[in-house]
Amino acid sequence: MQLGPLDINFILQILPNLLLGAVMTIKLTFFAIVFGTLIGLFVALAKISGIKILRWLGGLYTWVIRGVPLLLQLMFLYYGLAFAGIVLEEFTVAVIGLSVCGGAYIAEIIRAGILSIDKGQMEAALSMGMTYSQAMRRVILPQAYRRLLPPMGNEFITLMKDSALVSVICMTELMRAAMLLQNATFRPVEIFVTAGLMYLMMTTVFTTIFDRLERRLAISDGD
């Protein structure tokens, strides 16, 4: 069966392999989001905290990570650390690399979100006798949350796409699955078009979920 330049039978043949890759992409993205958000939250809190050394460390972290290509970071984690005696598995390196990188961006997003909350909110919470962390958890973060959604959604999609880079450390996610297939069959057109559509589908599903979430939050919030 032929569809323009695409041989549908061939696509069906390679689909299982690509799907396997896509599952790995999703897995990586999921872990990167979870750990990246955790890292981002702590770094953001460090960067707005009153403790100078924490602010400095947070600044150093975001500066370095955002200033160096992820490709290089992955190389460093995979080969560099290993030469220093810390040998990590591909999957571990991939998750750490993506989380650490995503974390730097998420930290900036969360920090901006927190700073956008009126200072009076923190003062009101403190003056009620809340501790700093209670005020963060009960008052500031819930408000920042909604403003964070759109940039976080974008960042998550970026992470999903960046997961394509872990192919350099021999993780077989969707991108590398496509490359390997291409190597075996020398038929780039079907392979890359299919892989591209799969990425597009995944990112679109993601965007849609986030849009929904945003709209739901907007309603539940009384304004």
Next chain:
Amino acid sequence: MQLGPLDINFILQILPNLLLGAVMTIKLTFFAIVFGTLIGLFVALAKISGIKILRWLGGLYTWVIRGVPLLLQLMFLYYGLAFAGIVLEEFTVAVIGLSVCGGAYIAEIIRAGILSIDKGQMEAALSMGMTYSQAMRRVILPQAYRRLLPPMGNEFITLMKDSALVSVICMTELMRAAMLLQNATFRPVEIFVTAGLMYLMMTTVFTTIFDRLERRLAISDGD
């Protein structure tokens, strides 16, 4: 000379090659910024125009480009197009790939910037007898400009780092220069550390310039 695990003499030996790569990185980034901004401007205008088909095309463009990893886009431009008979040079592919990708993000940034300008500004301009394009050029874009600076600065840094990806199509920019050196010398540590520092320097210089620019604009604007 030895500095921790780093052999300084060796670093001095490889520096010229890395610098050559860095120059290519800067060249690529420069072209990507220029063309990306042009593309972004036109796509942004298309997406807010009154003409449905333009809006639709603009939407399609940003959706696809932002939904698919740049790595895949580069592969497509390099191999896919070649199969369709359009054989482009590496440099051309690299610049097109980076510009087209950057353009999609810049389009969203510009669009958001334009939409953030009060509707009354456009109305005031039109009611004076300006054409739509005069109003855009004289009234809307100059105002949007300042709000665009911070996100544009970020995007430019992203482009600089993304230029590392064109190593997959054998453009010898900084990232690939590092890889080639490691092939020839088999000494990854010095090479990747130096390359990382060079990236960090370039992105930092960029950030600093943008910060300055922002501050200068803030002053010159009378508020």
Next chain:
Amino acid sequence: MVKAENVRKSFGKLQVLKGVSLEVKQGEVVVIIGPSGSGKSTFLRCINHLESIDSGNVIFDGQPVGFKQLANGKVMPVKGKELCQLRSRIGMVFQRFNLFPHMTALGNVMEGPVTVLGKSKEEARHLAEELLAKVGLADKAESFPSQLSGGQQQRVAIARALAMKPKLMLFDEPTSALDPELVGEVLSVIKNLASEGMTMIIVTHEMGFAREVADRVVFMDEGKIIETGTPEQIFTTPRHPRTREFLSSVLRGYEKVPYPQVG
């Protein structure tokens, strides 16, 4: 000068103008009053085609504005250039000033003559300085809008509109975004314009001012013109019950806080 014939306009399902006809002669000052949401702003914006109309005609200076109605009742758009040319002869002053924040007061006033009329910077600067002096802001030429009070901003906006040497001026509640103590300076500028014979259509809630400056007062409600007449007639012996009702509710407020004395 300007003539609206049976103008209709809907936003989605909401019909905002339900057939409005109004003719304004050269040199005449028409004040439009009416409750919020009655379509006053929309009507004003239809006159210089900031809103397109669904049916009807707007004729300015003998030329159809934006859309013209053909014999078969269909409407046809008037082209871009022609439209800009038309708009450049109608000045409009908005409730929220809409000065260009990235230009000085002088730059705001020079912008139209230079960009739209293609005058030299030299010439435009002279004109602009003259006009700023006329609205009492000669010393604020180099200030940016953010450095001016609301009343000063609105006067710059008026100067900006006048710089195009318009044949007709439209004012949409020019003082309603101002602090009470700043209202007077703007109204006095408008009164001077009236006394110089400028043709104007003014939407306002300042009844005292309407009474003083209007040749004719038009009362609009729910997208229709309910009643037209001289200020004396409308304010003292309104014929229509809705007019009476509106005026009594507005004037109750008006008697308590008189509009600032101007001139």
Next chain:
Amino acid sequence: MVKAENVRKSFGKLQVLKGVSLEVKQGEVVVIIGPSGSGKSTFLRCINHLESIDSGNVIFDGQPVGFKQLANGKVMPVKGKELCQLRSRIGMVFQRFNLFPHMTALGNVMEGPVTVLGKSKEEARHLAEELLAKVGLADKAESFPSQLSGGQQQRVAIARALAMKPKLMLFDEPTSALDPELVGEVLSVIKNLASEGMTMIIVTHEMGFAREVADRVVFMDEGKIIETGTPEQIFTTPRHPRTREFLSSVLRGYEKVPYPQVG
């Protein structure tokens, strides 16, 4: 109840409080007046340690707040838990309300008892409903702040502060962000509190209200307390020339637009 001794506070080079001492007794209502920038807000914020002080002492209920001055003149921080515990017994109402926008009125009032005092939701809800009723907002329990008028928001803020059963209430210009017609409802709530014997320190520009509710009026200027006295004494026979000057400038406005009658 609360005692400030020689409190000094600088922001960078600017010394905002230049040694302020004030004692407020149980059940007393102290109103602080003074020109803008005189340090009134800063002083209030020092009392519950929203600002740290540079030197001096603040003693609340026998305990030092935030910092205590040692014998050698050095100041030592009071620890986190202790500080929160102290703050929970001092209610503060801000000029800009600072309600939590993501919680209903009821949620705002319940928040403190549940989170800080660890009460059950059940108990907190009962208390909150009672307090909302007390400030006249029983029917607005389920409204979000964005759905309330400024005056209603401020009353919820007062209820929120009362929910902690504070021994002292601090008000920082509680009505200055309100439209004039909404001022009365908030002042009447505060007056009721006063009549119930709540200890309060109130910063306000409403001189009529100050006169009516204060046991003692404190006049601050340039970071110092210039004069203290009963309302009668301060308003009719101020001793210090600066007080006279301030009052005469304020009361000129006050006589023109009397503060709305409350109660």
Next chain:
Amino acid sequence: GSAEKEKPAATPEPAKQAEKNTWELVKEKGVLVAGLDDTFAPMGYRDEKTNELIGFDIDMAEELGKRLGVKIQWQPTQWDGVILALDSKRFDVIISGMTVTEERKKSINFSIPYINDGLVMVVKKGTTGFNTAEDLKGKVVGTQAGSSGEEALKKMQGLKETKLYKTFPDAFNDLQIGRIPVVVVDAMTAGHYLSKRPGVFEVVGEQLTKEPMAIGIRKTDVELKEAIDKAIAEMQKDGTLTRISMKWFQKDITTKAE
């Protein structure tokens, strides 16, 4: 490896056969564009100081060009996509120590071989237990994606995993790190990297395959192949190849004239 049936590569129909063939075009321009993996030491790679391309293939192609009367223009390419790039006419030939394999023969033509090479097993010095191909069973084996090593490993049964690297140095790095126990690589590449980190690795066991290396040519370019074959045969006879081999490998591993 992937199990699907290999189909012949989708070679695009050349624009029109009636037009000039590639060899005519090359002669006309005086330039032969050669694709190479410029990370493939010691066949073709970049000198770390001058950034110049050096290696056996570079010297050999220089001689080849002289005999053909054309200049060689090098076009670096990603080895993963080398056949794709040849098919899409990014260059005219592949001169990059390309091993002649059955799989590749399905997609492209080869010149007569100019080097006899073969795959060997490389391990960390002191590792025992790798003597024959059988010993790879149950092991994680590393090699470069798209290399002849990958193709050979694909045919073997019972491997635990074939780990495919972007470049051989990456694979050797992982070997040293200990993530993989063995790398399968052709003998002369192994020689190069062993000399760069002396004492870390060693070649063990028997040579796994005999693999001739040749120049890759599009199936359609019959005339070009003829010309190249003739030139290589000359170089075999007059000792040019042997000379270059001695320079790069200190021994003669070139093919001999039949």
